Amino acid sequence: MSRLLHQSQVSKQAAQAAIDRKLALLNDWIEQGIPYRMDEDGHVLLDSRDRKVLEFFPTSLRQFKLWDGSQNSPRLQAKLPLLTVTGNDTLSKRPASAEQAARLIAALRLCAENQQASGSATTARKLQQALKIAQHTIGLRVAELREQQRELRQMKREHAQLRAKYEGDNAELRKNLNLTAAALSQEQQRNAKLTKLLAKVSPLRAPHGS
Incomplete structure (x- = not known):
């Protein structure tokens, strides 16, 4: 039974690690910019309006779950960490990760707009886009802080429960x-009384003629 529980725990940790790799990559792209799609020779591809083509990035939670790196160019795939498809239940059972993914996706969409418009946008427009991205980034940090606080409260509750159990076990042991x-003590007293009684009775049971 313990082996089955261990294997289940390992599977859960692996699933969380796979999600965390995706979240970390999206966070890097927010901070450093979404990569541009390149051909095999390293030339940036352009669309029909002569705008640089961005690499694929998930624009919805559904795309986030299906994203396994195959949607990106071969040149970028070689640089990506291991990405795997995330099951529906896997993400739904981790609301904190799902919320973080949704926030990152929203921020990335703003980044994409900003990068695509960077060649023609006015300074005011660029500042507005930068402000929106900054606001989303702040929101991400606040969400992460809340999650850390939630985990800390959970750890405190578990510690209190363990302490109460420890103290209860100690009280039961005492x-x-x-x-x-x-x-x-009662047994020792009873034995002492029996010993005294036996000492009194023994002379009466001495053999005749002695």
Whole structure:
């Protein structure tokens, strides 16, 4: 049974690690910019409006779950960490990760707009986009802080429960020791009385003619 539980725990940790790799990569792209799609020779591709083509990035939670790196160019795939498809239940059972993914996706969409418009946007427009990205980034940090606070509260609750159990076990142990000591004392007293009684009775049972 313990082996099955261990394997289940390992699987859960692996699933969380796979999600965390995606989240970390998206966070890097927010801070450093979404990579541009390149051909095999390293030339940036342009769309029909002569704008640089961005690499694929998930624009919804559904795309986030399906993202395994195959949607990106071969040149970028070689640089990506291991990305795997995330199951529906896997993400739904981790609301904090799902919320973080949604925030990152929203921030990335703003980054994409900013990068694509950078060649023609006015200074005011660029500043507005930069402000929106900054606001989303702050929101991400606040969400992360809340999650850390939630985990800390959970750890405190678990610590309090363990401490209460430890103190309860100690109290039970002391109670059992006291009961055992009392029973032992009673047994010793009973043995002492029997010894005295036996000493009194023994002369009366001495052999005749002695």
